Structures are given as C-alpha cells and as structure tokens.
Ligand code: SF4
C-alpha cells in the first residue's frame with residue numbers, strides 16, 4: 754500500500770492522492786505510445802531491481818531515441834503498455850526503482866496548465882475537490 758497523504762506542488766492547481774495507485778490498474782503506464790526516459794543512473798537501478806546486468810537490461814527493455822534511452826512498450830491492440838508494467842499485478846514491476854518521469858507524474862509541466870487533462874488521466878488527481886475518472 755502506498756501513502757494516502759495528499760501531495761501538492763507549488764504552482765499546480767491540483768493535489769494527488771498516491772493511494773489511488775493501489776486500485777487504478779496503471780492508467781499512466783498504459784494508453785497511447787510515448788517515451789519513458791531513463792538516465793544512466795536509472796538504468797542501473799532498474800537493472801539491479803530486475804536482477805540483470807545493465808547491457809542485458811538495455812538490450813531487452815530499452816530503445817534509443819536520438820541521444821536518449823526510453824523504456825520499450827508492448828503493443829496490445831490499441832493499447833501501448835510500458836514493458837515494465839505487470840499486467841497481472843496491475844502495476845509497475847519495478848515500482849521502487851521507477852524513473853523520475855514516473856515518480857513525478859502527475860506533476861508534469863504539461864499538466865500544470867492543463868489540470869482537466871490530468872484529472873481525466875489519473876484517478877489520484879483531485880481538482881477542486883473532484884477526483885479522477887475511476888476513483
Ligand atoms: S494514473 Fe495516477 S493513480 Fe493511476 S497508477 Fe498512475 S499515478 Fe497512480
């Protein structure tokens with residue numbers, strides 16, 4: 754179980770309840786195709802969490818996009834799931850080692866100006882007392 758304390762960040766018009774992740778099913782790890790950026794340090798942490806060496810992890814789970822690395826996705830019909838998403842568990846298989854991009858969700862610059870999109874995408878987002886879609 755994750756913390757149920759509401760999180761806020763200066764400049765963001767919404768709050769986030771991390772306990773929503775327990776029952777959400779991983780909306781933010783599924784959906785449209787996108788990049789999940791990882792730094793070298795994050796690669797090392799992810800490889801360690803999976804009990805792999807970095808080159809094997811990179812070959813199996815990462816793709817190079819320009820000069821950066823992103824976690825590969827699995828295409829399931831219309832849905833793209835992060836390769837590290839555990840469908841049976843309904844959550845991240847490497848939660849404690851997940852990269853900063855995942856840790857900082859939904860407090861992304863993009864959502865700061867688009868709180869309605871944040872509340873539509875994440876049931877943990879609370880905007881004007883209104884929770885997300887399946888909370
Ligand atoms: S969409 Fe929101 S509630 Fe669901 S797993 Fe992601 S951060 Fe948690």
Ligand code: SF4
Pocket residue numbers: 781782789824835836837838839844845846847848851852855
């Ligand atoms: S690394 Fe984990 S939290 Fe991040 S998108 Fe993949 S499954 Fe989701």
